[in-house]
């Protein structure tokens with residue numbers, strides 16, 4: 001690749017172009033004389049639309065013209081998106097069009113003319129022009145080389161000129177005149193998708209594909225001179241265009257005034273200058289620009305209506321500049337609001353993540369509802385959001401559950417609890433593990449509940465509470481056979497003593513079942529024995545006057561396998577995230593539980609591999625045939641098990657499986673895409689989740705790596721960005 005262009009200049013000029021288009025439709029200088037108005041709206045502002053065509057050409061067509069793989073797919077995606085936008089715009093303007101009497105004498109012919117050439121509302125012609133132009137250029141590219149295409153598009157442009165600002169010439173030749181009259185039955189103007197758009201689309205693809213003159217790596221003399229030269233040429237060609245326009249106007253040649261000869265060099269130079277304009281890329285401006293374009297005519301109606309209502313017609317309508325400013329300001333505000341909405345709805349992602357986790361919050365909600373439905377009414381969920389919510393993102397998950405009414409969580413350590421609190425998570429937060437006495441202050445500062453890991457630890461906590469003159473909220477951990485943490489259940493005396501400590505507020509008593517996932521005889525008996533011991537202890541404590549508000553012993557597997565064990569809380573973890581530890585169990589419950597997490601990355605590079613060439617560290621894989629490979633920007637530092645190396649694991653690209661080749665690297669992974677059609681840099685690759693009809697589950701990865709899903713998920717790295725989607729993840 002070598003050099004890279006930043007497209008920030010183009011993004012920023014979109015705003016200028018949008019404001020110029022508003023000028024075309026409002027004539028800001030009309031109150032000050034016709035020459036000024038003509039210059040601003042019929043000359044200067046005429047660069048706006050060709051600019052938009054060129055941007056489209058660069059981003060949609062340059063790969064098509066270079067016959068790159070995957071380019072047609074991108075092109076069709078673009079056509080679909082633009083058609084959708086056109087559809088939305090049509091709907092927005094139908095009421096205004098009806099009000100203005102646009103569709104009074106509608107015939108099928110007129111309707112087609114509107115839809116394909118003129119636009120159903122006057123400024124909407126841009127959309128069909130774009131669609132037609134792109135399709136035409138695509139067809140041209142199938143049967144011509146670049147030169148041929150440029151020549152053909154140039155020819156069409158000249159034909160367009162003769163129906164536009166050079167119409168005077170046409171009229172002096174009777175045959176031509178008759179031909180154009182016939183043409184104008186089909187389209188009202190020649191500035192459309194056939195005569196106007198193709199040339200600028202192709203120019204955009206070509207100029208955009210040129211090597212930059214003033215790139216960052218090479219800001220030497222040549223770059224600066226190149227830019228200066230383009231600037232100078234721009235001034236000259238624009239002056240020529242101005243002269244041309246005024247001359248044609250003077251000669252009264254113009255039927256319409258969108259197309260000039262000098263517009264071509266002007267646009268080429270302008271585009272070059274913009275490409276070397278060093279600004280940060282801003283996707284927001286792209287979306288905003290499009291909506292200003294779509295909404296501004298509606299704002300003209302709003303300003304006219306509003307001005308009448310507040311009796312300010314003189315300033316806001318009759319004064320052309322006041323009118324223009326009012327429409328522009330209102331359009332920007334309206335576009336801003338709509339953009340915000342669109343960004344939310346379409347989950348447009350800002351930034352350029354190399355690898356990320358997508359969370360399906362609908363699935364999370366459904367899983368929570370399902371687990372809750374298996375429990376007694378009084379038993380509440382106390383989701384385990386430890387280890388960053390099993391890799392999902394603890395703040396996002398707990399925040400969503402908070403919104404759904406969940407008021408208790410458990411975490412592994414004080415830091416995790418403090419982090420949730422710092423991010424506004426409400427309700428009880430229980431630390432399931434050991435907290436060092438040096439960190440006891442975190443408990444009070446963040447309102448966390450500590451597990452008493454044994455009686456002597458309880459005494460330590462009590463002493464701290466005494467020094468701080470505050471009661472420490474605790475749940476007492478009870479060991480009923482796992483032998484991990486918790487006071488032995490037989491030590492009723494010792495546990496009862498904790499209830500009488502002045503600075504401990506005992507709010508709960510819990511144990512952990514360690515064989516509830518296996519339904520064989522021995523494990524069943526053991527689990528039921530644990531439960532019996534726990535409830536026996538609770539009963540004896542009660543007998544001694546130790547009142548214990550919350551009892552809990554269930555986690556995911558026991559909610560599924562032993563729902564009758566009940567309790568006041570169920571500490572659900574893995575099942576809440578829609579998977580179970582093994583593939584077998586996940587399969588068994590797959591109708592009830594939906595995976596919440598997808599893990600995705602991007603293709604960083606696509607390469608060909610010739611027979612005999614090796615891949616990655618240690619030359620672990622050598623090609624024995626022609627292959628195509630892709631490098632993905634994710635590695636074991638992101639939490640992928642390195643055991644997936646060497647074809648053990650695979651990823652999904654465009655719904656097709658691509659096996660991992662050679663050794664996985666820390667930040668990158670190489671996959672075989674020989675069987676995947678049309679892969680491009682920037683494409684998405686799915687490591688966990690669905691793509692097309694295929695799916696890779698966390699359980700698949702766990703099986704391939706010889707572990708359980710809990711480990712796969714909870715190890716997903718901090719470096720991954722976490723984003724939220726709703727409903728089915730695609």
Ligand SMILES: *Cc1c(COP(=O)(O)O)cnc(C)c1O
Nearest residue numbers: 384432512555556571572573574
């Ligand atoms: C992690 C954990 C849970 C949650 O377990 P899952 O099997 O993921 O539901 C419950 N209780 C304790 C004590 C835990 O450590």
